[in-house]
Amino acid sequence: MPSIFSYQSAEVDWCEGNFERSTVIAEYYNTISNVSFFVLSPALLYLNRQYRQQRALPLYFFSGLLFCVGIFSMYFHMTLSYVGQLLDELSILWTLAVAYSFWYPRVYFPRCIKSRKHFFWLSGVTTVISTLMSFIKPAFNAYVLNCIAFHLLYLTWCELKKCNDKRVHRTAAAMVLCWVLAISSWISDRWLCGLWQAINFPYFHSFWHVLIAMSLLYCCPLVIYFDVNYEMPSFKPKLGYWPSDSWPVVVPYIALEEPHKQC
Helix, strand or coil, X not given: CXXXXXXXXXXXXXXXXXXXXXXXXXXXXXXXXXXXXXHHXXXXXXXXXXXXXXXXXXXXXXXXXXXXXXXXXXXXXXXXXXXXXXXXXXXHHHXXXXXXXXXXXXXXXXXXXXXXXXXXXXXXXXXXXXXXXXXXCHHHHHHHHHHHHHHHHHHHHHHHCCCCCHHHHHHHHHHHHHHHHHHHHHHHHHHCHXXXXXXCCCCHHHXXXXXXXXXXXXXXXXXXXXHHHHHXXXXXXXXXXXXXXXXXXXXXXXXXXXXXXXX
């Protein structure tokens, strides 16, 4: 029986051919495409530095976990090991759990939850149980994790109905577009592998890594925007564009206007 750390001991093998471009890296492009997460993490910290100064813990914690997602995903695709697969999937699960714990709006709390502290406990217990259940059928974990996106899209839609800022709506549209392209790439690589191998282009999972990182680059400023509205009422969030409003392709970030003067 192969070790759980052994190469190709995972239950999942993606469409890209193994060891075609390196004797060490199993899936070359699926591995190096995780560099997008190493760019995403510091970009969020730098661009949203005004928010970071006010609420450092959530942004540092979330950005650090995104960096871990990149590391573990890179390790998984490099080795296709069973341990790598679980680390990849569980790092995503815990990153989502942290995001929900810090940023899930209080107005959507279940009626039995009376405070953020209680919601932390609920999220923590749910995540621990989910972590234990993930060992039952690891190949099924990725499908469950992708389904969480539908709840995030629903929350975004609920918040957009309350918001008249056109920049927020444009950013949400860009986020959804990137997510649709990303999930289409993921499904295509998983279900249409024979077709892509026939035309010698089995690289759609690497596109998934880049596109989902781009989607998060648009998603996170939206989450921060809504969090400021709910949790920091003395500030007014403003969606800015980097490097400049005049550029055809921009990266959104949140700037905070000065606190309202108190009487």
